[in-house]
Amino acid sequence: xxxxxxxxxxxxxxxxxxxxxxxxxxxxxxxxxxxxxxxxxxxxxxxxxxxxxxxxxxxxxxxxxxxxxxxxxxxxxxxxxxxxxxxxxxxxxxxxxxxxxxxxxxxxxxxxxxxxxxxxxxxxx
Amino acid sequence: xxxxxxxxxxxxxxxxxxxxxxxxxxxxxxxxxxxxxxxxxxxxxxxxxxxxxxxxxxxxxxxxxxxxxxxxxxxxxxxxxxxxxxxxxxxxxxxxxxxxxxxxxxxxxxxxxxxxxxxxxxxxxxxxxxxxxxxxxxxxxxxxxxxxxxxxxxxxxxxxxxxxxxxxxxxxxxxxxxxxxxxxxxxxxxxxxxxxxxxxxxxxxxxxxxxxxxxxxxxxxxxxxxxxxxxxxxxxxxxxxxxxxxxxxxxxxxxxxxxxxxxxxxxxxxxxxxxxxxxxxxxxxxxxxxxxxxxxxxxxxxxxxxxxxxxxxxxxxxxxxxxxxxxxxx
Numbered sequence: 488x489x490x491x492x493x494x495x496x497x498x499x500x501x502x503x504x505x506x507x508x509x510x511x512x513x514x515x516x517x518x519x520x521x522x523x524x525x526x527x528x529x530x531x532x533x534x535x536x537x538x539x540x541x542x543x544x545x546x547x548x549x550x551x552x553x554x555x556x557x558x559x560x561x562x563x564x565x566x567x568x569x570x571x572x573x574x575x576x577x578x579x580x581x582x583x584x585x586x587x588x589x590x591x592x593x594x595x596x597x598x599x600x601x602x603x604x605x606x607x608x609x610x611x612x
Numbered sequence: 613x614x615x616x617x618x619x620x621x622x623x624x625x626x627x628x629x630x631x632x633x634x635x636x637x638x639x640x641x642x643x644x645x646x647x648x649x650x651x652x653x654x655x656x657x658x659x660x661x662x663x664x665x666x667x668x669x670x671x672x673x674x675x676x677x678x679x680x681x682x683x684x685x686x687x688x689x690x691x692x693x694x695x696x697x698x699x700x701x702x703x704x705x706x707x708x709x710x711x712x713x714x715x716x717x718x719x720x721x722x723x724x725x726x727x728x729x730x731x732x733x734x735x736x737x738x739x740x741x742x743x744x745x746x747x748x749x750x751x752x753x754x755x756x757x758x759x760x761x762x763x764x765x766x767x768x769x770x771x772x773x774x775x776x777x778x779x780x781x782x783x784x785x786x787x788x789x790x791x792x793x794x795x796x797x798x799x800x801x802x803x804x805x806x807x808x809x810x811x812x813x814x815x816x817x818x819x820x821x822x823x824x825x826x827x828x829x830x831x832x833x834x835x836x837x838x839x840x841x842x843x844x845x846x847x848x849x850x851x852x853x854x855x856x857x858x859x860x861x862x863x864x865x866x867x868x869x870x871x872x873x874x875x876x877x878x879x880x881x882x883x884x885x886x887x888x889x890x891x892x893x894x895x896x897x898x899x900x901x902x903x904x905x906x907x908x909x910x911x912x913x914x915x916x917x918x919x920x921x922x923x924x925x926x927x928x929x930x931x932x933x934x935x936x937x938x939x940x941x942x
Contacts (some may be wrong), residue, residue: 523644
């Protein structure tokens, strides 16, 4: 979805905010299976969540420094690649994050399901 | 230019901005990703990438500085929670302290300067130096607060917050702070101008000699002006009215009125000497100077009496319970 004119900057800022947390969760989920950077990007993109390489690699590094990921350099197809996977701590954090995300998502769905007029009526009663 | 050349140039430019300890690791991963991307692109096109295509790919990847910036941990100088306070302090210092200081201290020498051009340049140099010095000091204080006492922002109690001013008293804080700023500026001005001063000497040897009364009230004026300024500052910081504050202000104002009255009892505040003037002209200038001082003193006394009356009225009304006293008394 795109907006025009003066609203586009606000939309872009909010979109980035919305994406930031989601991307971290998506990367953590994807790394339940060991993958290297480019493959993570491809896998996410194939599932409809495109991620810029300049976002992905710093994010991987940050998640690793937080102990949520582990990585190792290994040769594959005659090239050295850095493979990432979820750490045991990352698995725990991901479980909690997914629970939080599901709760937020269902709350949002409920909010969206109630028409605005009906909501006003309920509040005034 | 070969493909390897272009990639090496790009990676080298990224390296320049990366944290030293992580350079090797980040660049290796970046190079691997670039090669994967190039491979994919070449297999889609069915031929090795040409120079223009590789340039396009690298450009879409982003400038070296932008790429590197993603790996640099975010540093902040001041806690975002403290930013509103930082801006407020900066504005207060610049508008209420520095601006009057410029007006009182720095602009004055311009009028005495033999060369207005040089004076103007000196003024701007001093003004900019002071400006950057003040901004630097305020920023450093807040950066240190953030570094060593960042948790104080979260240590608070709703019961200890200053009382909220009522709608019709919203401007009281403004009066209090301006009272403080101008009080300090006036005290500084008085202290610098009158320090061991027995006469003002002008070009051509013309002198305005101060009578001893000015030396006798020198410290008293500084003490009273500063005391009143700090009472204003206290009221600004904690804008809740109390009879004690009103009494303190009443007492200070009463002392100031007393000084004005003592001064008014003197018939001659200055004498003039050294001028190449006739006795008639000298007498005329002297009368004009003394009359000006007299009128100034009377005006000051009237203003102080008016303020004294306001404080007294508020106290009286509060005592009678006829109306809620205003939260701050200026």
